[in-house]
Amino acid sequence: xxxxxxxxxxxxxxxxxxxxxxxxxxxxxxxxxxxxxxxxxxxxxxxxxxxxxxxxxxxxxxxxxxxxxxxxxxxxxxxxxxxxxxxxxxxxxxxxxxxxxxxxxxxxxxxxxxxxxxxxxxxxxxxxxxxxxxxxxxxxxxxxxxxxxxxxxxxxxxxxxxxxxxxxxxxxxxxxxxxxxxxxxxxxxxxxxxxxxxxxxxxxxxxxxxxxxxxxxxxxxxxxxxxxxxxxxxxxxxxxxxxxxxxxxxxxxxxxxxxxxxxxxxxxxxxxxxxxxxxxxxxxxxxxxxxxxxxxxxxxxxxxxxxxxxxxxxxxxxxxxxxxxxxxxxxxxxxxxxxxxxxxxxxxxxxxxxxxxxxxxxxxxxxxxxxxxxxxxxxxxxxxxxxxxxxxxxxxxxxxxxxxxxxxxxxxxxxxxxxxxxxxxxxxxxxxxxxxxxxxxxxxxxxxxxxxxxxxxxxxxxxxxxxxxxxxxxxxxxxxxxxxxxxxxxxxxxxxxxxxxxxxxxxxxxx
Amino acid sequence: xxxxxxxxxxxxxxxxxxxxxxxxxxxxxxxxxxxxxxxxxxxxxxxxxxxxxxxxxxxxxxxxxxxxxxxxxxxxxxxxxxxxxxxxxxxxxxxxxxxxxxxxxxxxxxxxxxxxxxxxxxxxxxxxxxxxxxxxxxxxxxxxxxxxxxxxxxxxxxxxxxxxxxxxxxxxxxxxxx
Numbered sequence: 001x002x003x004x005x006x007x008x009x010x011x012x013x014x015x016x017x018x019x020x021x022x023x024x025x026x027x028x029x030x031x032x033x034x035x036x037x038x039x040x041x042x043x044x045x046x047x048x049x050x051x052x053x054x055x056x057x058x059x060x061x062x063x064x065x066x067x068x069x070x071x072x073x074x075x076x077x078x079x080x081x082x083x084x085x086x087x088x089x090x091x092x093x094x095x096x097x098x099x100x101x102x103x104x105x106x107x108x109x110x111x112x113x114x115x116x117x118x119x120x121x122x123x124x125x126x127x128x129x130x131x132x133x134x135x136x137x138x139x140x141x142x143x144x145x146x147x148x149x150x151x152x153x154x155x156x157x158x159x160x161x162x163x164x165x166x167x168x169x170x171x172x173x174x175x176x177x178x179x180x181x182x183x184x185x186x187x188x189x190x191x192x193x194x195x196x197x198x199x200x201x202x203x204x205x206x207x208x209x210x211x212x213x214x215x216x217x218x219x220x221x222x223x224x225x226x227x228x229x230x231x232x233x234x235x236x237x238x239x240x241x242x243x244x245x246x247x248x249x250x251x252x253x254x255x256x257x258x259x260x261x262x263x264x265x266x267x268x269x270x271x272x273x274x275x276x277x278x279x280x281x282x283x284x285x286x287x288x289x290x291x292x293x294x295x296x297x298x299x300x301x302x303x304x305x306x307x308x309x310x311x312x313x314x315x316x317x318x319x320x321x322x323x324x325x326x327x328x329x330x331x332x333x334x335x336x337x338x339x340x341x342x343x344x345x346x347x348x349x350x351x352x353x354x355x356x357x358x359x360x361x362x363x364x365x366x367x368x369x370x371x372x373x374x375x376x377x378x379x380x381x382x383x384x385x386x387x388x389x390x391x392x393x394x395x396x397x398x399x400x401x402x403x404x405x406x407x408x409x410x411x412x413x414x415x416x417x418x419x420x421x422x423x424x425x426x427x428x429x430x431x432x433x434x435x436x437x438x439x440x441x442x443x444x445x446x447x448x449x450x451x452x453x454x455x456x457x458x459x460x461x462x463x464x465x466x467x468x469x470x471x472x473x474x475x476x477x478x479x480x481x482x483x484x485x486x487x488x489x490x491x492x493x494x495x496x497x498x499x500x501x502x503x504x505x506x507x508x509x510x511x
Numbered sequence: 512x513x514x515x516x517x518x519x520x521x522x523x524x525x526x527x528x529x530x531x532x533x534x535x536x537x538x539x540x541x542x543x544x545x546x547x548x549x550x551x552x553x554x555x556x557x558x559x560x561x562x563x564x565x566x567x568x569x570x571x572x573x574x575x576x577x578x579x580x581x582x583x584x585x586x587x588x589x590x591x592x593x594x595x596x597x598x599x600x601x602x603x604x605x606x607x608x609x610x611x612x613x614x615x616x617x618x619x620x621x622x623x624x625x626x627x628x629x630x631x632x633x634x635x636x637x638x639x640x641x642x643x644x645x646x647x648x649x650x651x652x653x654x655x656x657x658x659x660x661x662x663x664x665x666x667x668x669x670x671x672x673x674x675x676x677x678x679x680x681x682x683x684x685x686x687x688x689x
Contacts, residue, residue: 105594214613
């Protein structure tokens with residue numbers, strides 16, 4: 001072994017120095033060589049049953065599987081030579097023997113490893129002349145996962161995930177040989193709150209999502225790296241959209257937050273984005289009004305109520321930029337009572353966080369206080385209210401105690417000025433997740449071209465209240481302005497936050 | 512560049528006065544005139560008729576003619592399209608739009624088009640959809656005369672497409688044996 005626990009080996013003629021103790025697949029990945037694999041996953045135990053990662057190790061007689069071969073100093077590995085590619089061709093032919101010609105109706109088509117490797121490593125023909133094996137298809141494993149036994153290649157990734165990561169151990173392999181088939185214990189329905197991760201893990205189309213099934217082919221979709229906003233964990237996700245409608249979320253690798261996984265709750269938390277009832281135009285006095293009209297009405301309402309006091313209630317679903325824009329409006333109006341609403345729920349040790357909103361820490365950072373359990377019976381001249389999603393609402397009696405109301409909401413809300421909200425996939429911004437991590441959300445769609453994001457609306461309102469104020473033109477500039485102002489964000493830039501997020505550099509606790 | 516001297520042909524007297532060829536050409540023209548006149552009066556004779564009596568008479572297209580795309584059914588009246596959306600993907604002018612939906616759990620096909628629309632104002636009759644279709648469900652049929660008073664009628668929906676396509680026998684009947 002060479003120094004610092006590193007070893008040097010040769011892969012396809014390339015010299016590589018990699019940490020000791022990793023396997024050949026990972027070592028090859030580090031030098032940019034992809035060794036095909038189905039059953040191997042970096043976070044799951046190694047079983048070596050798909051046999052497609054076979055590599056030639058010089059000095060060892062037979063071909064060895066890359067997933068279960070640890071690197072040694074001076075090892076010489078061949079992953080592409082004649083012998084290996086002939087073996088891989090054979091393995092692919094075996095895997096495809098009983099595979100149905102289902103690609104036309106299979107949801108995995110386009111992101112299917114079996115398709116990819118059949119093209120990259122397969123021979124293109126089959127010598128199998130007999131009837132293919134028949135197994136049950138379209139089996140419902142509860143209301144989230146659909147199983148197709150014919151497409152399954154028995155890699156057991158799903159079995160290992162539920163056993164080792166989710167800890168519920170619900171799937172096992174029944175029968176033997178050609179008749180082997182996955183079964184769910186008990187009544188055949190999965191119960192784990194992380195069960196939909198097996199859909200992403202499945203390298204073929206055996207496990208598909210009930211929610212996403214047949215909604216769109218993946219090659220039509222646009223994918224945007226963003227975060228999950230169902231709770232304070234802020235799991236990194238890729239949001240899939242088509243024709244400006246949100247279709248699915250899948251986890252994105254981030255070793256500091258969610259690894260490769262996310263909870264089902266977060267994954268299915270997007271229905272309100274596509275809600276047909278969403279408002280797309282502000283209303284002033286119950287009548288539709290363009291933004292300038294609605295904003296000057298809001299200005300009149302808020303300035304008129306300045307003497308009687310204004311209550312400002314933010315939402316913990318807003319981005320930091322929006323919260324700082326709201327803070328600017330509050331400062332311009334001299335608002336004292338600034339609160340935010342935070343829905344709470346159940347949490348667990350893995351990924352589900354008890355705070356059911358993504359940005360409570362950002363609210364605290366912008367100087368908003370936690371909403372009190374018992375609101376005082378104080379009367380206000382006006383209410384400036386950003387309505388959170390359906391999980392929590394401002395008590396009706398508090399709203400009634402305010403004479404005039406300016407409400408930001410997704411769906412129609414009785415008020416003097418009602419301004420449409422946008423959801424997190426429709427804007428750029430940052431949020432502060434659990435562990436005081438600043439993470440970016442990115443725009444992946446436009447619900448309606450006329451909609452303005454809250455940051456722009458609030459900045460315009462601020463300009464109406466204080467003509468000297470000039471808002472930032474983009475979220476990136478707004479973040480930069482915020483970072484210059486606030487010591488907790490000092491030194492952070494949009495690029496340093498990037499895809500994986502960055503920690504706040506400060507001591508004060510926001511949790 | 513060098514100069515090459517071309518020797519002019521020596522014309523005879525008859526050639527020099529032109530009259531002979533003029534008379535010869537005129538004769539040919541008059542001959543054609545009377546020949547055509549005869550065919551026009553004799554238009555019912557299929558052998559000699561020059562003009563096709565459209566729309567009573569129509570051209571018989573070859574089998575590989577590329578007319579309007581249409582969906583077909585197999586001999587058991589099952590719509591063959593499984594809504595794989597490859598034609599939608601391959602269509603260069605983006606004329607095809609498909610909204611897939613699910614069968615109930617007892618049907619082995621699982622998937623079929625809920626709505627299938629081809630915008631014939633966009634279609635360029637290239638035949639890529641027919642070529643790409645893995646289920647042999649879409650064909651360019653001989654229908655080539657699309658005339659509508661309303662532009663919306665040019666968007667062919669699923670019913671119209673199946674009506675145009677009719678039935679084509681399937682040798683394999685893949686889904687029946689699933």
